[in-house]
Amino acid sequence: AAKLPRIYFVNWFRKDSTGRYVWPGFGDNSRVLKWIFERLAGRAPAQETPIGRVPTAGSLDLSGLSLSAAELDLLLTVDATVWAEEAALIPPAYEAFGERLPQELWRQHKALEGRLQAAHAAEMVAE
Structure with missing residues (x-):
């Protein structure tokens, strides 16, 4: 099992109640990649969901972004x-x-x- 590849699924296209995309854009995808690499190294926490583990609210580097707590919750909710x-x-x-x-x-x-x-x-x- 230790040699099996890790699989990550990302949905960049979550929309809020007004139909606006919540994630700022492809240029910020490196923030999630950073979490994945930190996760693989055992340094990033995750929360269990029915579909697997997702980042915790505090484990993504969101510096410089203006995501509200509600928007982040939407992105991390299954x-x-x-x-x-x-x-x-x-x-x-x-x-x-x-x-x-x-x-x-x-x-x-x-x-x-x-x-x-x-x-x-x-x-x-x-x-």
Whole structure:
């Protein structure tokens, strides 16, 4: 497991309630790359989410940016409902591979769905 590659997913295109992109732009992507490298070196904290680990609010270098706390929260929040919709799109793609698709991918998908369902249930209780 120590030799497996680390995989990172980033969504630069989160929008606020007015439809404005929250992340300042591609020139600031190096801030997330910095967090990734620090994470790989064991120096950057992360928070657990249903889809994996994301940066904590204090672990990204945001110096010089004018992101509000609400905007940063939006960038770092995982919406379980939206992700469940995305996860539902995976099986048709997997099915195209038939028996050639490693069963581990199906297991990971099922586990993802379980984590998303649990997170959605927790959100409902919190409301």
